[in-house]
Amino acid sequence: MRARPKNGWGWAWGLVTLAGIAPFAANMLRNFQLFAPAQLAWSFAAVLAATSGVFALAAGALRVAGIGERRARLAFTGAAALVLSVFLFDANMTELRLDFGLPRWGAVAAVAALFLAYWAVAARLGAKRTCLLLLLLLAFRAGQAAVAVRATSARGDDLVSAEDVAVYEQVELARTPNVYLICLESYHGFGAMRELYGFDNAEFREFLGANGFVVAEDVLANYSFTMTSLQSFFQMGHHYAAGAFGNHDSLYARGFLSGSGTYYNPVLRILKRNGYDVVYLLPTDYYYRPGAGLVDYSLLDRSWPFAPLKASLPRFIGREPETVVPDYPRQIAETLARWPLERPTFFFAKLGAEHSADGYDYRTDRAAFVARYVETVARENAAIEALCRQIAARDPQGIVVLAGDHGAQSYRTSRRGFAATKREDGIPAERLVKDCHDALLAIRWGTDPAPPAYPHRSMANVMRFVFLQLGGGEALRQTTARDSAYLLDDAGLLHVAEDGQALEDWSAVARKGWR
Incomplete structure (x- = not known):
């Protein structure tokens, strides 16, 4: 006699598929800003197809075996528990190892015990009630996401004031040389690198001086992580973390950096x-939407459609949820070598060092991180120098901007925010601000005489300064942004520096965009 669940095959299929769809959807409700809608749709379809395949295998095996209803119920709930365990494996392993301090074998044993617990609960409740439980948990997570999105305070297309837009729309440049923006990941200025890491980076500074770069001293990134820092750079102003969402990320930044839809990107x-x-x-689509907006050409035509699965299954199909450009340094060099110089072009590339990783605690990990950071900077300097030499040789009139996105955050701890570290461990505010915000700024002005020194102390005014040197008009000065720095911390958005100087008292700031 063929096995058939008491509630029918439909609820059994729903149980197995929801065991994959529910954790995947819950994960995407925390990370959907990373991906284009098409990627989310393709990945959802893949999860549905894969879990339906698991159900089909289980159902086929049961039909062949002809076992009874009770064993069929155990088989389907076991399949669902297995699917759920796979999708929760990385999150469970990470929490068990970092928060509970279990060794790897202990964490694996705990995950196996959780699988048995999932199985027992599903078998006790049955397919129908377990499906309803999963849907209830997913609805709760969706409500949390809706509250977080609502708290972003300002629409992504409403971050630049109408007065500033009116000025930007009238800017006419007297000169239009090529402009090369090379963003340097977690790359400190020379003073902070010497103070924080004991590394003077003298050879690289000598290279910059010998190749016509003017180095600005003691410049701060306005925000402390990549996407919000880049958004401020291209906005030439402050967004006050209006779109902050997810893990140190932003709802708006990728659409904004691409100039997509109704986003107004001043630069x-x-x-x-x-x-x-x-x-x-x-190097990846982490920073923008390939094929969208005002970008005429990029190294990626489109994003990998199944990249969202990496966020849910990092230990199985890759940890970084992004589409990567293969052999990136070669592709940059070849693209620049063949790019025609007849029309002015704005190039945006990214090189640099690294910041502290998730799970990092400076109290135990800082010494090893400092050594690794110095090695990374020394290695990456060669790539930066090679790219700058290529640009100068082929396009001597081009303007090259080297700009760090933020500091390397060597005083970070995953267990609390920087404000708590400042308060409880007595780390000086000035040192923490440098650790989070100090960034290199060096500009090569082509073969023309260099203008006066950069008059600001933060990155938000860099492109405004470039446009002024290209004859963009004095009205641009009316839009000058404050040289202030903000840290999104456990305590909220904190105002940590003004005019390039660290503040002793870090006050919370309302996240309301330019308003």
Whole structure:
């Protein structure tokens, strides 16, 4: 006699598929800002197909075996428990090892025990009630996400004031050389690198001086992680973490950096109005939406459709949920070598060092991180120098901007925020601000005489300064952004520096965009 669950095959299929769809959807409700809608749709379809395949295998085996209803119920609930365990494996392993301090074998044993617990609960409740439980948990997670999105305070297309937009729309550049923005990941200025890491980086500074770069001293990134820092750089102003969402991320930044839809990106709009092509030579799609917005060319035509699965199954199909450009340094060099110079072009590339990783605690890990950071900087300097030499040789009139996105955060701990570290461990505010915000800024002005020194102390005004040197008009000065720095911490968005100087008291700031 063929086995058939008491509630029918439909509830059994729903149980197995929901065991994969529910944790995947819950994960995406925390990370959907990383991906384009098409990627989410393709990955959802893949989860549905894979879990349906697991159900089909279980159902086929039961039909062949012809076992009874009770064993069929155990088989389907076991399949569902296995699927759920796979999707929760990385989260469970990470929490068990980091928060509970279990060794690897202990964490694996605990995960196996959790699998048995999932199985027991599902077998006790049955397919129908377990499906309803999973849907209830997913609805709760969706409600949390809705509250978080609502708390972003300002719409992504409403971050630049109408007064500033009116000025930007009138900017006409008297000169239009190629502009090369090379963002340097977690790359400190020379003073902070010497103070924080005991590394003077003298050979690289000598290279910059010998190749016409003007180094600005003691410049701070306005925000303390990549996407919000880049958004401020291209906005030429402050967004006050209006779109903060997920793990140190932003709802708006990728659409904004691409100039997509109704997002108003001042830098890209000024460049496009003045006849520039926009070329993004970035190593992954983490920073933008390939094929969208005002970007004319990028090294990626499109994103890998199944990248969202990496966020849910990192230990099985890859940890970084992004589409990577293979052999990135070679592709940059080849693209620049063949790019025509007849039309002005804005190039955006990314090199640099690294910041402290998730699970890091400076109290135990800082010495090893400092040694690794210095090695990384020394190694990456060679790639930065090679790219700068290539640009200078082929396009001597081009303007090259080397800009760090934020500090390397060597005083980070995953167990609490920087404000708590400042308060409880007595680390000086000035040192923590440098650790989070100090960043290199060096500009090569082509073969023309260098203008006066950069008059600001933060990155938000860099492109405004460049446009002014290109004859963009004095009205641009009316839009000058405050040289203030903000840290999104456990205590909220904290105002930590003003005019390039660290503040002793870090006050919380409302996250309301430019308003």
